[in-house]
Amino acid sequence: MLVAPGGGGPPAGSGARRDASGGAGAEVVVGAVGSRAFDGETPVRWVWDDTWRWYPRLLADGVRVERCLDLRLAHRVLRGSAAVAGGSALSSAAASALFDGPPVAPDEPVADSLFEVAPSAPQPSLDECESELAAQDDAVVGSAQPARLRLLLVAESAGALAAAEMRHAGMPWDRAVHDEVLTAQLGPRPAGDARPARMAELAAQVRSALDAPRLNPDSLPDVLRELRRNGLAVRSTSRWELQGLDHPAVEPLLAYKKLSRLHSANGWAWLDRWVPDGRFRPEYVVGGVVTGRWGSSGGGALQIPKQVRSAVRADEGWRLVVADAAQLEPRVLAGLARDERMAEAGRGRDLYAGIVDAGVVETRELAKVGMLGALYGGTTGASAAVLPRLARAFPSALGLVEAAARAGERGEVVSTLLGRSSPRPGAAWSELQSSALDVDAGSAAESRARAQTRAWGRFTRNFVVQGTAAEWALCWIADLRRRLWAMGASAAPGSAAAPFAGRPHLVYFLHDELVVHTPAAMADAVAEAVRAAAAVAGRLLFGEFPVDFPLTVASVESYAEAKG
DNA sequence: GCAATAAGCGCG
DNA sequence: AAAGCGCGCTTATTGC
Structure with a gap:
């Protein structure tokens, strides 16, 4: 049971406590379950071990948290950061046991499970949270870049709040539209495990x-064997290897694979499992990717195929505002490297078109392929061919990624702008490296080691680049989340769950x-807020360095209408 | 029998 | 003519 905003003090037994030493502004340390701002006015930053443990229940009670510090997420960032000196209290066994590792299961019953929820990770006490907070504070203050790290920690924590809120609100999903899409492509929903009619036809043709x-x-x-038996010299059954081959089996096989994917990944079973009530509630895993990007768990939230996006529909009287940062990664690279010419190429226009206009390459497609090659380390084809021209035009930007690659090849750690560091290569890595140096190492061992390097x-x-882009995106979503809440509610119909009733909210x-x-x-005001937040994110990361982050923003009824 | 792995494809 | 980064998920297959 919790106290709603505007109510009284902390609930009995919550274990909430005012923190006297938490730096600027009042802070509340929450070891078990928390409460609202004590004076109702000062913005409070909740400090808790794990947003994902506590926030779902707060949201279920209609309580929104404005700001927090997620000790578990922060711990992981700080432990891994090259900017933080080793040997601090963060690396103690006690701290590791409590604050290392993946997020724990939410403190709420799981409705659709017959089984008990797996036992949660040990829950830190209030005192343990306080000492972890102090240790983190020391680590940040003593680091090579306290301001950036602090920004990273609060942005990551804000992301955790947003992730829980998005799951709580859910993405509006029209089951009937989804069913229409499936029926149009696959045929009517089959009974049981039977193949849908259209897939069965294609299988027969194959x-x-x-x-x-x-x-x-x-x-x-089996498919590979039969293809070969029919005289097709293929090494795999992947699409890019099959398409274009002149054989009557190819077209139906590719069509079958396409439909099979739709059916198994986002078919009726998926719909029943993940959209039982007109809302898709994916579980985002904040910081789930080494680079700092989010991952997801269950439902394939980050892989929703374009095929079914028409089923994402705003409620009656509502709109979806869909925003997309254009050429985010190259722009982030321009900012990171403070490459003024590259920033200039993207100012107020499509970055790739700007590269063409600057006379670096002939076509937009070449500019794009070349930039992606620079970001990913492409070594062949058109991408490699234009790399020298990009390097001449944008020496700072290309130099930065080149230096990061060389550092990695030496086994060193690299870091994002705000201080998230790459993992060190594993033990197997160094073993393979040193084994290649043995006097009697064969050339095979050497080339394996070289490939690994x-x-x-x-x-x-x-x-x-990917990691700094993720930081930009965290700042974007964090600032937007604040702005959306500040816009307040309107008397719209619809069924957004408390605390978002009548309010624009991220989904x-x-x-x-x-x-x-x-x-x-x-909707128009939201679109404006989305742009404003992008501008703030750019300034937070790159200060006054003049790099743009233009967005494509669309106000639509269906997700499929956005972009192209 | 079950768990781990591989192939393939969806997303950025 | 997909080459180079990061993921999650499903199916079939392989390994114990």
């Missing part, structure tokens, strides 16, 4: 074309793209 009446098109080895270099090359986030569900009357 069997007949390959003269293999008993072939199971879902068995990759380059692969790690590609990882660190991309890490600095989806995908690396460089987000969706807000808003009362229709507020």
Whole structure:
């Protein structure tokens, strides 16, 4: 039981306590379960071990938390950061036991499970939270870049709040529209485990074309064998290897694979499991990716195929504001490297078009392929061919990713702008490296070691950009979340769950793209807020360095209408 | 029998 | 003509 905002003090037994030493502003340390601002006015930053443990229940009670510090997320960032000196209290066994590791299960019953929820990780006491907070504070203050790290920690924590809120509110999903999409492509929903009609037809065509009446098109080895038996020199059954081959089995096989994917990943079973009530509630895993991007768990929230996005529909009287940061990663690179020419190429326009206008390459497609090659470490084809021209035009930017790659190849750690560091290569890495140095190491061992070295270099090359882009996106969503709440409620119909009734709120986030569900009357203001938040994110990361982060923003009824 | 792995494809 | 980064999920297969 919790006290709603505007109510009295902390609930009995909550264990909430005012923190006297927490730096600027009042802070509340929450060891078990928390409460609201004590004076009702000072913005309070809740400090708790794990947002995902506590926040779902607060939201279920209609309570929104404005700001927090997630000790578990912060712990992980600080422990891994090259900017933080080792040997602090953060690395004590006690701190590790309590604050290391993945987020724990929410403190709420799981409705659809017959079984007990797995026992949660040990719950830190109030005192343990306080001493962890103090240790983190010391680590930040004593670090090479306290301001940036502090920004990273609060942005990551705000992301955790947003993630829990998005799951709570859910993405509005029209089951009937989804069913129409499936029926149009697959045929009517089959009973039981039967193949949908359209897939069965295609399977029959494949069997007949390959003269293999008993072939199971879902068995990759069998399909490969039959393709070869029919004279097709393929190494795998992947689409890019098959398409364009001149054989009557190819077209139905590719069509089958496409439908099979739709059916198994986002078919009726998915719909029943993940959208029982007209809302899709994915579990986001904040910081779930090494680079700081979010991951997801269950439901494939980050892989919703374009095919079914028409089922994402605003409630009656509401709109979806869909925003997408254009060419985010190259722009982030321009900012990171303070590459003025590259920033200039993207100012007020499509960055790739700007690269063409600057006379660096001939076409937008080349500019894009070349930039992606620079970010990912491409070494072949058109991408590699234009790399020298990009390097000449943008020496700072290309130099930065090149340096990150070289550092990784040496086995060193690289870091994002705000101080998230890459993992060190594992023990197997160094073993393979040193084994290649043995006097009697064969050339095979040497080339394996070389391939591994380059692969790690590609990882660190991309890490600095992808990770800093993730930081930009966290700042974007954090600032937007604040703005949306400040806009207040309108008298819109619809069924947004408390505390978001009548209010614009985030419902989806995908690396460089987000969706807000808003009362229709507020859609324009939301679009404005989304842009303003992007500008703030740019300033938070890059200060006055003049790099733009333009967005495409659309106010639509259906997610499928946005973008192209 | 079950768990781990591989292939393939969806997203950025 | 997909080459290079990061993921999650499903199915079939392989390993114990």
